[in-house]
Amino acid sequence: MRPESRKEEIINAASILFKEKGYSAVTMRDLAKAMGIKAASLYNHIQSKQEILATIIIDLAEKFTNGMDRIVKSDENTIQKLENIIDLHIDVTLSNADGLASLNNDWMHLEEENLQYFEKMRQDYEENFRDIVKRGVSRKEINSFNIEIIVFSTLSTLRTLYLWYPKQRNIDAEILKHDMVSVLLKGIA
Amino acid sequence: MRPESRKEEIINAASILFKEKGYSAVTMRDLAKAMGIKAASLYNHIQSKQEILATIIIDLAEKFTNGMDRIVKSDENTIQKLENIIDLHIDVTLSNADGLASLNNDWMHLEEENLQYFEKMRQDYEENFRDIVKRGVSRKEINSFNIEIIVFSTLSTLRTLYLWYPKQRNIDAEILKHDMVSVLLKGIA
DNA sequence: GTCTATAGTAGGATAGAC
């Protein structure tokens, strides 16, 4: 493992606690106890509880935004783009499954500029996703079911990966990617 | 509309607030303000904040449990059973989308017996679902992708319906059911 | 970098008047 700064250790410990109980239910005393120190000591490394939440969420949201930008700019077909989006979600989940819980469940506790910044990234991500599906339907690369239902069902599954993947230790990442592509794109029936 | 008791009004108002900010971040003063009264007045109708959460979640979990029991007992084939499960989720979502937010995100704040009762119902539900998928695979009624991935992706989508359906006012429930079945079972590619 | 002590605020819940 690479050496973590004390601040990174705190943020990682916080990610786990936020995942278990949610941002609002985790106290600075809880976090300090998990670190083996007193609550007051945390403030030598971080400015506020809010700063911890923002660091967790914004970093992850930017990873998704950058990944999506690359996929949108590529000249691959719709199916390949959807496969790349699935890969992106699996890769981010593997790198920080705990933090994704905060991104999914506690984003509304971000304050001011960070809340706006996050909501803009999230909306742009969804619109890029929807545009890829739309283009796929008009080019007859994918079935013309209701576009919103395709977008919703696919994104729901990808966004919930963080809950499920840590329980499936024995599934190899490549097999996961392959089967996820099969189930999401080719159907199960 | 049927006449609501004051307690039901409080629980409905709480469901909306819990959906927006989560159980821990909603105060009894917030809830009282939404009802147009003072916080102390709430306690003439409910015993505690915890009782409100338990009422919301346990009622919904029992609806899912009872619905699944009926489906399991029926002698329909796997595809029909999966269609009935999709129907069940759509029906419960239509009847109480706000409450489903608490069931999905705040169940860990249940206390004692209610937490155990909920976790048992949730686990049984997942196992019933998994058994239906397993039987479908062994009878070659559905494709033999990784069973856990099928269970996970389908349940993720159904569990997240509450977030998405209220935004899609113009989709008829029957069309939603039909397209959801198509997307989840037959694939999009 | 961590501690003790504490300021200042806000939380859930109760008592008793109307």
Next chain:
DNA sequence: GTCTATCCTACTATAGAC
């Protein structure tokens, strides 16, 4: 059924010693 007043606890964050 709702109110005002209040209890007691717990929260985030700071000050200053070591």
